[in-house]
Amino acid sequence: MAKIHVNAFIGRENKNAKLKLENNSQVIDLLKKLKINPVTVIVSRNNELILEDERLKDNDEIKILSVISGG
Amino acid sequence: MNCCSQKPIMEMPSGERLCKTHFTEYFESKVFNTIRKFDLIGKEEKLGIALSGGKDSLSVLNILNKLSKQNPRIKINAIAINEGISGYRDRTLETARDFCSKNNVKLHIFSYKEEFGLNLDDMLKILKVKPCTICGIFRRYLLNKKSKELKLTKLATGHNLDDECQSILMNQMRNDIAASARLGPRTGITQNEALFVPRIKPLYLCTEKEVTAYAFINGLLDSFNECPNAPQAFRANVRDMLNELEQKNPGTKYSIVNSFLQTLPFLKEKFKGGIINICSRCSEPASNGVCNACVYLEKLKRKVEA
Numbered sequence: 001m002a003k004i005h006v007n008a009f010i011g012r013e014n015k016n017a018k019l020k021l022e023n024n025s026q027v028i029d030l031l032k033k034l035k036i037n038p039v040t041v042i043v044s045r046n047n048e049l050i051l052e053d054e055r056l057k058d059n060d061e062i063k064i065l066s067v068i069s070g071g
Numbered sequence: 072m073n074c075c076s077q078k079p080i081m082e083m084p085s086g087e088r089l090c091k092t093h094f095t096e097y098f099e100s101k102v103f104n105t106i107r108k109f110d111l112i113g114k115e116e117k118l119g120i121a122l123s124g125g126k127d128s129l130s131v132l133n134i135l136n137k138l139s140k141q142n143p144r145i146k147i148n149a150i151a152i153n154e155g156i157s158g159y160r161d162r163t164l165e166t167a168r169d170f171c172s173k174n175n176v177k178l179h180i181f182s183y184k185e186e187f188g189l190n191l192d193d194m195l196k197i198l199k200v201k202p203c204t205i206c207g208i209f210r211r212y213l214l215n216k217k218s219k220e221l222k223l224t225k226l227a228t229g230h231n232l233d234d235e236c237q238s239i240l241m242n243q244m245r246n247d248i249a250a251s252a253r254l255g256p257r258t259g260i261t262q263n264e265a266l267f268v269p270r271i272k273p274l275y276l277c278t279e280k281e282v283t284a285y286a287f288i289n290g291l292l293d294s295f296n297e298c299p300n301a302p303q304a305f306r307a308n309v310r311d312m313l314n315e316l317e318q319k320n321p322g323t324k325y326s327i328v329n330s331f332l333q334t335l336p337f338l339k340e341k342f343k344g345g346i347i348n349i350c351s352r353c354s355e356p357a358s359n360g361v362c363n364a365c366v367y368l369e370k371l372k373r374k375v376e377a
């Protein structure tokens with residue numbers, strides 16, 4: 001099975017992560033891999049929000065934005 | 072189940088999946104229903120919105136601005152407090168200024184430096200206290216005092232369902248139920264409006280995730296920005312625990328707040344009438360002869376002079 005590569009920006013830590021995922025992976029798989037609770041983030045691709053069961057594609061640029069506010 | 076043929080962007084605890092348009096509609100009507108249900112806003116008001124520049128207060132302002140446009144007897148003013156936290160508040164204030172000038176909202180900014188002579192950063196160098204303790208005392212003090220000076224009828228804040236849920240549980244865990252009697256969608260000692268400007272929480276029934284999605288869609292979400300002063304560890308623990316429960320059991324936060332609402336009238340009855348004094352120095356409300364803000368200002372002054 002081919003793998004896909006995804007670039008994820010993690011807002012809370014202000015850092016980028018490059019991840020290798022199974023083909024046909026969904027957003028929820030990406031979050032699991034990063035140990036992020038989906039309740040605590042919203043996820044976007046090309047400036048549009050996407051749901052947890054959205055399939056990811058090779059070379060996707062994903063933003064994972066924290067819903068927690070800072071004081 | 073999808074709401075329409077547009078791509079869904081949010082899934083509700085019921086399983087319904089909403090597109091951008093229908094989610095915005097759902098969110099705004101939820102806020103308007105909250106306002107109606109708890110009687111937060113009357114027919115004629117001069118509302119203040121406590122603006123931090125974060126997603127919650129900007130979302131409240133965005134919605135109340137729409138309300139005010141439909142309803143000219145509801146006037147709105149934004150109030151922002153500049154505590155003087157370098158590298159943090161300057162940025163969020165910039166966002167607040169931007170929004171207000173684009174949307175023609177009057178913004179009043181009050182700073183600790185001008186009002187008390189010192190920035191929070193400087194105060195913390197002088198006094199050995201938890202940052203959030205004095206920061207909160209001075210912020211509440213200024214918001215109330217300035218709201219009265221501006222003749223605001225109510226002050227709206229960005230508190231959401233998650234904030235409330237955390238506070239309810241924290242008070243239980245600390246065995247401080249008197250503090251819970253002061254929670255709810257509408258706070259402040261309502262029978263004493265000359266002293267306290269009532270506070271309202273229009274986002275009371277919206278989860279933090281919903282607010283964030285609304286802010287994102289409407290261009291109100293700034294990049295993540297956290298106050299450098301250690302966040303309260305206890306609240307962070309309760310928050311994480313609640314989010315784990317919510318993930319396994321969607322709707323948990325709503326159930327906690329909803330059952331709390333059923334006990335709130337009894338709590339308010341039990342804890343009503345704590346004697347409110349007037350501070351002998353500044354005439355703001357106080358639980359003793361002198362208010363907390365004046366007590367800390369005195370401490371600061373003594374340290375500076377020593």
Ligand code: SF4
Nearest residue numbers: 071202203206298300
């Ligand atoms: S986190 Fe604490 S110090 Fe920072 S702004 Fe909030 S109350 Fe003030």
Ligand SMILES: [Zn+2]
Nearest residue numbers: 074075090093
């Ligand atoms: Zn739709």
Ligand SMILES: [Zn+2]
Nearest residue numbers: 350353362365
């Ligand atoms: Zn005082």
